[in-house]
Amino acid sequence: MLGKTYDSQVCSIARALEVIGERWSLLIVRDALFGGATRYSDFQRSLGVATNILTARLDGFVEAGIMxxxxxxxxxxxxxxxxxxxxxxxxxxxxxxxxxxxxxxxxSEPPILYTHSVCGAGITQHTVCEHCGRVEDPAEIQATFGPGMPPERIARKA
Known part of the structure; x- marks a missing residue:
């Protein structure tokens, strides 16, 4: 999708952007997830995206295993x-x-609200500590090296 722009990044955010980071990508996924779109014509009608771009995104999603x-x-x-x-x-x-x-x-007010189809209550997304529960202050979130970080990258940061 984005090509190889993030090759030097050892980061899952960069890897995700390679697959879903193009301008129309998340809107296509949104329409599929929450709008029931499945057909090319559904996406075209909803988004008004150029046909060549829509085709490329859908083909890329199939290739990436997202669709x-x-x-x-x-x-x-x-x-x-x-x-x-x-x-x-x-x-x-x-x-x-x-x-x-x-x-x-x-x-303005939110144009879309997400609700739980089973009970009708609102859906929200939170950052949760495995031990303490919900984390309200982003300053309390720390990024540390994970097991997938190449040792040479860790050595450069030390």
Whole structure:
């Protein structure tokens, strides 16, 4: 999707951006997750994105395992794009981005509310400590090296 712009980054955020970081990508996933879009025409109608860009994004999602193509008609041959588990796992990130946008990117009331389909209560996304529970202050969040960090990178930071 973004090419190889983040090759020098040893970071899962950079890796995620390589797959879902293009301008229309998260909106396509949003429409699939929360709007029920599955067909090319659904995405085109909802987003108004150029056909070449939509085709490239959907093909990239299939290649990355975020969506799978399923033929729903043989004559004419037509496909729908269905989210995989990997694609559905983006839901918490989209809820978090929505909350950020509601707080920091608009002066009006939230245009979309997420609710739990089982009980109707609101859905929110939180940062949670495994020991203490919800973390309110981002200053309390510390990034440390994980097991996937190459030893030579750790040595350069020390």
């Amino acid at each position: 799978r193509r399923h033929r729903y008609s043989e004559q004419p041959e037509l496909y729908e794009y269905l989210l995989t588990d990997k694609g559905r796992a983006l839901a918490p990130a989209l809820v978090a981005l929505t909350e950020w946008g509601d707080e920091w990117a608009t002066d």
